[in-house]
Amino acid sequence: MVVLSVLLVLSDIYSCRSGQLKTGSTCDNDDEEVEIAIDNAAFMDEFFSQIEDIRNSIDKIDENVSEVKKLYSVILSAPTSDQKTQDDLEAVTNDIKKMANNARNKLKTIERNLESEEEERISADMRIRKSQHAVLSRKFVDVMTKYNEAQLDFRERSKGRIQRQLEITGKATTDEELEEMLEGGNSAVFTSGIMDSGISKQALSEIEARHKDIVRLESSIKELHDMFVDIAMLVESQGGMIERIESNMDQSVGFVERAVADTKKAAKFQQEARRVSGNKKAQVPPPGLSSCSVDQHLLG
Template identity: 40%
Template sequence: MEDSFKKVGEVRSLIEKISRQAEEVERGHGAILSSTNPDRRNKHKLEQLNREIKKNAHSVRAKLRSMQKNFPVEENGNNASVIQRIEKNQHSHLTRWFAEVMRSYHNAQISFREKCKAQIQRQLEIVDKSTTDEELEVMLLRDSLTIFISDVDQL
């Protein structure tokens, strides 16, 4: 039982860390979107946070899988001990919480991408350049969040 509580504590702290990092990513997104000239340091910091979130999420998934594998196979579901039920409830709660945190992080990423698209579209409209969605995607992949007239001519 002690080992189980230790694993739960580890997973819980990792999920909390991912949640804090996701909030930091959202703040970074806001800083980039509100800046007239995005700083490379902010972009690098966001990339580093995204890598850490990915690494921590992988670790949480592995620990949750490990916890689930330790559940005994029950032939008769009514005979589960109190400890087994506690462990399953803990696992279930952690899994739902992790999914919620990752869903929130994913939604923040999608929102940022859409806002970047809209910002680029507005900048292009200012210089009277019409673009397709495919061209906007190319611009996003180029890592350039600012569009100048010289950049538009390169399209």
């Protein structure tokens, strides 16, 4: 039996080209349609629904990361901390954490299911699911890496602001000394050592605000650390599979188009054969194009 699942997964992976993922249809624009039976259709529909949910979560995280970057810039450009901006930042970072945990849990569930079924069956839909899981895991790590880089950049720039304010008061510090001061985590303890240095109230206020920003930021980084490492290790183990998917991308699009064309030729021949032989079913496929060869083309 010809399995359309192969077409479905490639249509999904290359959705930027085809703009569609339709169960039971091809990406061909011809009016003529060929009906092809789908193995495990209901199960794969559910799987693709899960994949779409994960993809939407990752896309939303990516949008929120862009918003976080804007809020970081607003905070760094202001001499004093604005409570509304801080509240907006907290809301967006909480959304990122919630959606990231949701995406991670769903990816881990798919991973466990694949591991439990791998020894029992080797099929086209198994290869499809593994490929989809690998691609989305990589995409998830990419967007979380982008978020982590934004956090680290904000920390360094906040630390730089503190260092400059200290230099203005004549209390210059090295990176190592400033890191030791920041590690305390307590704003009162942090500022107690510089209050006697003749620092202005405004400068002290900014130092305290930047210190609080860094403390909140480090708490957020720690919360996401284990989850990030977990998925990053998974992607590293899938490195070979992801590279194969990426390197075969262009070849596969053309391959699917040829496979669909071959399938249509086979269907057309069968229709002509039925008209010639009446009710008798066609037994012999056209030269060079057997139903078996079509299966082999699609299943690779």
